[in-house]
Amino acid sequence: MDRTREFVKGVKRVVVKVGTAVVTRSDGRLALGRLGALCEQLKELNTKGYEVILVTSGAVGLGRQRLRYRRLANSSFSDLQRPQGDDHDGKACAAVGQSSLMALYDTMFSQLDVTSSQLLVNDGFFRDSAFRKQLSDTVNSLLDLRVIPIFNENDAVSTRKAPYEFGYSLQDSSGIFWDNDSLAGLLALELKADLLVLLSDVEGLYSGPPSDPKSKLIHTYIKEKHQSEITFGDKSRLGRGGMTAKVNAAVCAAYAGTPVIITSGYVTNNIMRVLQGERIGTVFHKDAHLWINTKEVSARDMAVAARDSSRRLQVLSSEERSKILLAVADALENNESTIRSENEADIAAAEGARYEKSLISRLALKPEKISSLAKSVRMLADMEEPIGQILKRTELADNLTLEKISCPLGVILIIFESRPDALVQIAALAIRSGNGLLLKGGKEAKRSNEVLHKVITSAIPDTVGEKLIGLVTSREAIPDLLKLDDVIDLVVPRGSNKLVSQIKDTTKIPVLGHSDGICHVYIDKDANIDMAKQIIKDAKTDYPAACNAMETLLIHKDLSTNGGLDQLVVELKNEGVELYGGPRASALLNIAETCSFHHEYSSLACTIEIVDDVFAAIDHIHQHGSSHTECIVTEDSEVAEAFLLQVDSAAVFHNASTRFCDGARFGLGAEVGISTSRIHARGPVGVEGLLTNRWILRGNGQVVNGDQGITYTHKELPLKV
């Protein structure tokens, strides 16, 4: 649960306020669907043991519509000829509407076996402490009986002209209100509610008018930050409140002790979601400033700052960028003891929390690790400049020369598991390739990541700006970041298949990665069986949880009769590999049948199946695979070439273990990830996947003019001048 919503776990007494815009439709009639959903939710809260108090608007509007109908029914034909003014007395409307509204609540709650009760109050009452005491006693009695008290202002007999005075319970006297939002706030405090939910016709409080696409929903209201920032839209069409009234009521109630959440009353289960701690609507809480570091910049600000810095980085000379990397390497070595002690603190915490050994081993920076990281950063500093490489040069016409040059992508968001060394590698790759970077590491490596981030950014000169690399510390920021498809160019998730799938499903930013790694090894009839044994053993057991480990072993049918199959099976069984068969293999080997050919075990287990020949193997791979890495083992080079040509995966190997599919083993230097997408980078991705290109055209005044005055030559030029 989001830390800004943790407090809802302790909520027992809740005041729900529903406004005119939620209760009535645009034609003035009751919004029966929304009211029904409201009653159903309050019933559910009541059943779950919450103490529920409802403050409802809507009576005046409803009464006005009823009276209009009444007059119509009373009219003679000649009456109807006269112009019909909308001159009903507000008090009369309130009287008529109130009974209508309560009758409906009573009917609806009765259907749900809930008893409700009516409490009409005037503001003047609240100045009387005896009244306040008695009100509190009455409400407590009702709640003890599981009866829902329904409050409204007693408009029909109220003589109030001025707004509610609500300052009495606050330190300052600024709390002056007009309407049921303030009544709800006042009741929430008076009745010591644990939460006030204000249901609105919009999702919550926005930074600007909700109709403006640039307005952002504010999840947590921080007085110091938002008070001056927010611009309000029009006052609600209906009712007296509008968002200004809601925010004023919410701020006063929250700072006086009752947290408030403003959320939409148009969604049929929002009250339930609020109480389950879902991050919807806007929360007001007196401790909000403690949860949210007000200095913490927004996701968008971080991304924009990273892009600005990346543009400055890109303008530097190649030597200057190399120098930054050398400074990073030095900084790592100079701060080794600090880094080590923060890393040890993370390890101690992880051990204390009894995390898996594999996690702790990934988390630990081994003694020689920092110098080896510094060494690899220095290697990147020495590498050939990847930015501004001329990829293509063409003379379009006389004195009109086109160049296609490499350039950085822009801003990359990396979400990675608890491996502090990955942070260093990725940061170095970003600097080398001129990209801005946002990093979100696993929480188990929090202290290690923070110190590494600080050490690395301290080595970035002010001309570029340390905001080139942003460290995202809260998990809650991820959904906000994934929405920024206009300022983030690529997301690289490095973690479980589930993480990758989730990210792919929730963002429009291109994602570099793969969710499944269902790698096949096909053993041909002309395989060297000893080689095949070595390869399948390595492909399955070298690191069974890796994405490039073998999950499915396909075997030519001839090997089932000449003993080859048996040797391979024995080899795997000796290594402790559990075998699941396809229909043919399970019948032949008397082993359990696999649930699906598209299954990634990620453990010492694999699927085995018999196929007729290399083409059947290729079909099987196309039908059931994940286009990651496939291997053929054969001595027949013609068969091997057919496999290499036809298999449509990111990596296809002949007589070599699938485990070679890796950036470092491929000689790409640091690896950003492995991509099974067909767009942009595919397979293991190094610096190249962080680059794109631009077209530069140099002329001396050429114009197109309907292609009349120009003679195109389209002559390819050498890349180097």
Added chain:
Amino acid sequence: MDRTREFVKGVKRVVVKVGTAVVTRSDGRLALGRLGALCEQLKELNTKGYEVILVTSGAVGLGRQRLRYRRLANSSFSDLQRPQGDDHDGKACAAVGQSSLMALYDTMFSQLDVTSSQLLVNDGFFRDSAFRKQLSDTVNSLLDLRVIPIFNENDAVSTRKAPYEFGYSLQDSSGIFWDNDSLAGLLALELKADLLVLLSDVEGLYSGPPSDPKSKLIHTYIKEKHQSEITFGDKSRLGRGGMTAKVNAAVCAAYAGTPVIITSGYVTNNIMRVLQGERIGTVFHKDAHLWINTKEVSARDMAVAARDSSRRLQVLSSEERSKILLAVADALENNESTIRSENEADIAAAEGARYEKSLISRLALKPEKISSLAKSVRMLADMEEPIGQILKRTELADNLTLEKISCPLGVILIIFESRPDALVQIAALAIRSGNGLLLKGGKEAKRSNEVLHKVITSAIPDTVGEKLIGLVTSREAIPDLLKLDDVIDLVVPRGSNKLVSQIKDTTKIPVLGHSDGICHVYIDKDANIDMAKQIIKDAKTDYPAACNAMETLLIHKDLSTNGGLDQLVVELKNEGVELYGGPRASALLNIAETCSFHHEYSSLACTIEIVDDVFAAIDHIHQHGSSHTECIVTEDSEVAEAFLLQVDSAAVFHNASTRFCDGARFGLGAEVGISTSRIHARGPVGVEGLLTNRWILRGNGQVVNGDQGITYTHKELPLKV
């Protein structure tokens, strides 16, 4: 409106049937929110002049829950100690529930100023023609008074044990039903309704259990096609019907004359959406087989077939692929007269429909066009083979060689405007690059596209299969295609900004294209003013609607004092260009201020603004541009290089018109589109943007084994062996 929903325009009398699963909650109580939304919608239909008849379930369930509550209230403490069976008599439940249910409908409809009425019927009645006549009269009287008749089976006094007999009004006697779905069907026919809406707890009829992600919603039920295909899930938890009953009732009613739509009753406005012709739920109509060609394959089938064919195409030799292109070119020339006559038919239709001249001019294949298309296809046949190019070769270790080779993307979906020549170009590009293709052209070019598609695919040999290139003929198929992110690799929309934005917003498939083309020309203080005049004239007026036309002209401040600015302004005004200023320019030139710097005029108009220097121009472009094409006009090469280096757009020009940003002018051959995305292809895209790469590794048994036994050499090898 979708042609399968056009009939709803003529609907006047509508029967709405709501089942137990919609009316009641999981705890047996009424689902007040859904019931309220139902009543609100029926009120709205009533107001709009529809004749509304409701068939409702829910009484038995509601009565059971009421009686349970009743018994609890009647119980002594010792009663409660005994086990509580659920043994209420169904008839008693129906009697209690019916009055409760009708009381609630009456209350809700009264709130909405609607009068409702109760009609409880038994199946036996319908055998009596006098009853049927009288029922029809009664309902007509009620509807004349705008009263909503609410039907239910009279369960409390019904002695029926067998299902409803409903065969009497049908040709065959297969229509035997059990429940309110059949009652609704029977009433719809008896009362000559124009539409029956069956509200369900799922979106409509699925091809399999709705919980299975592979199940697809069937938008239009075709008896011949779906009867055998569909597998039903479990019968509804509540009520007697379930989906089988709904489909049976729907098929019988539809084929006897009343169309039926099954849709979800959980969405609060689905009845309104159905009557507005939205493509939700499943429609049953006796003419459905006429609307939908049953031979029409599904979007997924087309994409899968294209991928299979593309794999066969990829396996051919380069010469064989070239031969296909030559055969396509021949086929175009051999069928010139047929193509021309179909194209003329399209043009005549477009002229008849008084389409814009520009559309008709794009639509027309000019006399020399077919031979010029054939020529360009032959040029592609001659071009260097793009597939299987070795992009990188590395020796990883002794006898372990890695190659990175180019390969097709897979399947590409092109959605293009009414330009039949684009179809030929794109199809040729796809064959050249080994990709499968799905084409959706503008409806104005329907006949031209169909004949061109036929001519081109007839030239594709059977070894590849004509399904390599699919022609999508219905606009309605697009949403289905855009969901297929597992079988389509790239979408290329070629049309308006709005089309591109819509597609980007609705698909997870990567989109190649650009929505905005806000191109800038910056005139430096050291510009040759005559050259600047030529360039801005060309950039703005050569083709104002093009994406690479100038939208914003930025001018160095010094030109406002030395007369340069005036000359430029006069040049544009002479060409009839309307000018809108930024704050500085509008004050200086006394012209209207622009509404936004991020504005694409696409007409003879542009924004003009004064900037301090080249860096201010770059900042302006980064802040307000769309990263498409920008140009600097200057004689100062240092300033020019700063601009070329720093401006972060797909194309950046020095002293040349922005109009050069184009695949043909760049010498890329046919253009797929222009991309402003940073991932994959950027700028004008030709064959290269339709390719990706694979990694091929050849070894002789190497394994990783923790990187112990292998010595990596990582030696770059020459690309050609």
